[in-house]
Amino acid sequence: MSRQSILEAIRKNKPETIAAPAPYSSVKSDTDTITAFRTSVERAGGTVQQLSSRNEIAAAVQQHYPQASIVADFVHHPSNSHQNLLHDAASIEVTVLEGQLGVAENGAIFLHESDCVNRALPFITHNLVLVLDKSKLVHDMHDAYATIDTMKEGFGVFIAGPSKTADIEQSLVIGAHGAKSLLVLLA
Amino acid sequence: MSFTHTSHPKAAAEFVQNTNRMNWHDEALWFIRTKRDRIAQTVPDWELLRQQASEIKAHTLSKLDTYLQQFEENAIANGVTVHWAADAAEHNAIVLKLLQKVGATKIVKSKSMLTEECHLNPFLEKQGIEVVDTDLGERIVQLRNEPPSHIVLPAIHIKKEEVGQLFHEHLGTKKGSADPQYLTNAAREHLRQKFLAADAAITGVNFAVAETGGFVVCTNEGNADLGAHLAKLHIACMGIEKVIPQTKDLGVFLRLLARSATGQAITTYSSHFVKPAPGAEMHIVIVDNGRSTQLGREDFRNSLKCIRCGACMNTCPVYRRSGGHSYHNAVAGPIGAILAPNIDMKEYADLPFASTLCGSCTDVCPVKIDIHNQLYKWRQVLTREGHAPAAKKAGMKMMASVLASPKKFSFSGKMARRMLRWFPKLAVNGTLNPWGRQRELPKVPDQSFREWYKQHKKETK
Amino acid sequence: MRVALFVPCYVDQFYPNVAIATMQLLQNLGVDVDFPEQQTCCGQPMANGGFEDYTAGCNKNFIRSFTGYDYVVSPSGSCVLHVKDHLHDASNEAAATTVRTRVYELCEFLTDVLKVKQLDVSFRGRVALHQGCHGQRGLQLGSSSERMLPFFSKPMQLLQMVKDIEMVPLLRGDECCGFGGTFCVTEEAVSAAMGNSKISDYMQHNAQVLTGTDMSCLMHQEGLIRRQRLPIRVLHIAEILCGNS
Structure with a gap:
């Protein structure tokens, strides 16, 4: 293995130590976070709906995906009643996660591995619904990393909108390999 | 999937010949540059962010050995196996061995310029292993049996009608259909089968975090995640320069990366891989392949700050009009032109000259690499190392001697103007003079300024 | 204030009128200008071609020519940038440093040193401005569209003092024209394509005149314009600002 030789080459060739910069303090936008967040999700191709209570989750999902028959709701059903659907995750039409x-x-929106239920689920489901508590909105990525430990679990992911590609002539197509739509329910 | 030429000017001239296509390519990339401008304008502290990112990278490079070891130690503690490869051959051998150990024959790979640099695909294919590139753009170029022409937009040089024909042949889409939505759907169905059947997934690494041993992979399509989460074996390949000190540094880099790359606020997925999933294996291959040498080149070490956003390509007026393949290197454009000569000066001696030194690349770079200054410096190095054509060297020597002497300069200037006045067609239409192919020479004045000044200096005072 | 005029070699030989206009412009503004007659070239053609090692003779001659002046002013952003970045002399680095810090591109000399607030000249026509990249990004004669900083442009600031002038907006105001020194012949195809893009931007905006801070960029674009017989007149910014065009 070349570990030693690589490290030695680096030691030989690196410059004198350069100090790390002072921690970054960003300039915050004065738009309120809910409005800014909604605009950002929509720009990323997602939809935002504000709920007045968590009891409305199932109805909102039903309203947005009236045709869906395989719905794996891991928020509304706190028990693991939908675990059985994971055996054929590729056929899940709508997944609801927190x-x-x-x-x-x-x-x-950040999800720890435990929020994903299964690592592949937020990606393999055809449509993704993310429920988010309004109080959990922050201004920017600096605040995000200051607020949560994104590497606390084995996996974690920021998801912004549905999967997309513009690899054919820069035409934006929503629904590449991952979810074809993203609905954010702000509770 | 390798390049068949080694001359940028020649390949560029061929690209330019198809004027419509060149203009289309130029517009497509300029569109992304303007999207980038629009979104950067919404970040009030954009220039400070660039500065911060640049300084974090400078600091990291100055302690690269320490941070790599810290990263390794933490990754191992997380249950990840870490490998080190000195060069492309060792990298490929490590990957092959890992695949063979579990008997993997079907591989899905998400975008990794490092594996392009190492020519991993042809190497694995020779061993009877199927490698499917899962990024849509990469899949398109893979089916066409050609390399990507852009690090972020691998198929930016291909028209939708050509994709339609390609997918008709390989995926059985309707003949004549060129609708991006329809073609993307077809690729989604085709690649979902590949994801579900894959034995192993290979991904790149955007950022490796020393303090946790975790790493971040950014995609819009979700292909890295589908690959890595569905297969039992995940191999992530990274260059030594991908490490950053702390998790919170990601706040700086993730704000810059997608905005610079495509004009998005962030990629759809920014996935943080820390530990293997239960029952799965995760491996990281840390690759040098010339990077530690570049670290030792004082004038060029800053090129290792690169986060592979591709903004310098989108902004480069030469890249937009010559196409990525004209750079005959895995990484094209301005950044490719300062990275490539480090690996092979002779092979890539043309690249630092494929620039007007306009400096747009430097101003657009999110980590403030002084790209155009490095292009200038590479020119000097290449010349000193003997990679300049002999005729050019002789011409330059002659010019230098004339320009250093006021007498010779005045005399040659007079002669040149006289020659041009007497034989204008010689200079303009002669096939030996590339200036005149599409341009007139300036009208030749009777007097130089210095001659005029001699006559008039008394009256001008 | 002792001011020397630094005339780029190709301007001296092919565009004497630009040098004359520069001299007259400075004189109109009350500046006493010298033209050190032993000056030749800044050495940029060799250096950008990768032969920096051959520029020692040019450097020495440049330092000899311009030592002793308070300001060295030139109607070329590109040559000035080269001097600022690369003028050295191993045997007399102190003299080289003095010259490096005293060299100014014409527009910045007008706006920053002379602090010109008005010009008593007029010019009729729709004018497109091409700020050479070395002046714009290198010397920061103007903000660049890549950087998120407030807009400014020293050449534009001066042109707006000219009566009756109509400046036309451009789609890609600070895109490089493709001259690039030896690039214009070694990469002739791309060079001409870049120039043609600029020209179509001017044509789309009905510009009648193209002006700029660098005659080299203008020489390249003028070459294309004349070959295609397009109705665009090319003038260096000094020719407009001095009021004699």
Whole structure:
């Protein structure tokens, strides 16, 4: 293995130590986080709906995906009643998961591995619904990393909108390999 | 999937010949540059962010050995296996061995410029292993049996009608259909089968965090995640320069990366991989392949700050009009032109000259790499190392001697103007003079300024 | 204030009128200008071609020519940038440093040193401005569209003092024209394509005149314009600002 030789080459060739910069303090936008977050999610191709209570989750999902018959709701059903659906995850039409935190500047929502239920689930489901507590919105990515430990669990992910690609002539197509739509329910 | 030429000017001239296509390519990339401008304008502290990112990278490079070891130690503690590869051959051998150990024959790979640099695909294919590139753009170029032409937009040089024809042949889409939505759907169905059947997934690494041993992979399509989460074996390949000290540094880099790359606020997925999933294996291959040498080149070490956003390509007026393949290197454009000569000066001696030194790349770079200054410096190094053509060297020597002497300069200037007045067609239409192919020479004045000044200096005082 | 005029070699030989206009402009503004007659070239053609090692002779001659002046002013952002970045002399680095710090591009000399607030000249026509990249990004004669900083442009600031002038907006105001020194012949195809893009931007905006801070960029674009017989007149910014065009 070349570990030693690589490290030695680096030691030989690196410059004198350069101090790390002072921690970054960002300039915060004065738009309120809910409005900014909504705009960002929509720009990323997602939809935001504000709920007055968590009891409305199932109805909102039903309203947005009236045709869906395979719905794996891991928020509304706190018990693991939908675990059986994971055996054929690729056929799940709608998955409902809880987000840990939302970022106003870009619409990204963070999920720990435990929030994903299964690592592949937020990606393989055809449509994704993320429930997020309004109080969990922060301004920007600096705040996000200051608020939660994104590397606390084995996996974690920021999700901003549905999967997308513009690899064919820069035409934006929503629904590449991951979820074809994203609905954010702000509770 | 390798390049068949080694001359930027020649390949560029061929690209330019198809004027419509060149203009289309130029507009497509300029569109992304303007999207980038629009979103950068919404970040009030954009220039401070760039500065912060640049300084974090400078600091990291100055303690690269320490941070790599810290990263390794933490990754191992997380249950990840870490490998080190000195060069492309060792990298490929490590990957092959890992695949063979579990008997993997079907591999899905998300975008990794490092594996392009190492020519991993052809190497694995020779061993009878199927490698499917899962990024849509990469899948398109893979089916066409050609390399990506852009690090972020691998198929930016291909028209939708050509994708339609390609997918008709390989995926059985309707003949003549070129609708991006329809074609993307077809690729989604095709690649979902590949994801579900894959034995192993290979991904790149955008950022490796020393303090946790975790790493971040950014995609819009979700292909890295589908691959890595569905397969039992995940191999992540990274260059030594991908490490950053702390998790909170990601706040700086993730704000810059997608905005610079595509004009998005963030990529759809920014996935933080820390530990293998239960029952799965995770491996990281840390690759040098010339990077530690570049670290030792004082004038060029800053090129290792690169976060592979591709903004310098989108902004480069030469790249937009010559296409990524004209750079005959895995990484094209301005950043490719300062990275490539480090690996092979002779092979890439043309690249630092494929620039007007306009400096747009430097101003757009999110980590403030002084790209155009490095292009200038590479020119000097290449010349000193003997990679300049002999005729150019002789011409330059002659020019230098004339320009250093006021007498010779005045005399040659007079002669040149006289020659041009007497034989204008010689200079303009002669095939030997590339200036005149599409341009007139300036009208030749009777007097130089210095001649005029001699006559008039008394009256001008 | 002792001011020397630094005339780029190709301007001296092919565009004497630009040098004359520069001299007259400075004189109109009350500046006493010298033209050190032993000056030749800044050495940029060799250096950008990768032959920096051949520029020692040019550097020495440049330092000899311009030592002793308070300001060295030139109608070229590119040559000035080269001097600022690369003028050295191993045997007399102190003299080189003095010259490096005293060299100014014409527009910045007008706006920053002379602090010109008005010009008593007029010019009729729709004018497109091409700020050479070395002046714009290198010397920061103007903000660049890549950087998120407030807009400014020293050449534009001066042109707006000219009566009757109509400046036309451009789609890609600070895109490089493709001259690039030896690039214009070694990469002739791309160079001409870049120039043609600029020209179509001017044509789309009905510009009648193209002006700029660097005659080299203008020489390249003028070459294309004349070959295609397009109705665009090319003038260096000094020719407009001095009021004699």
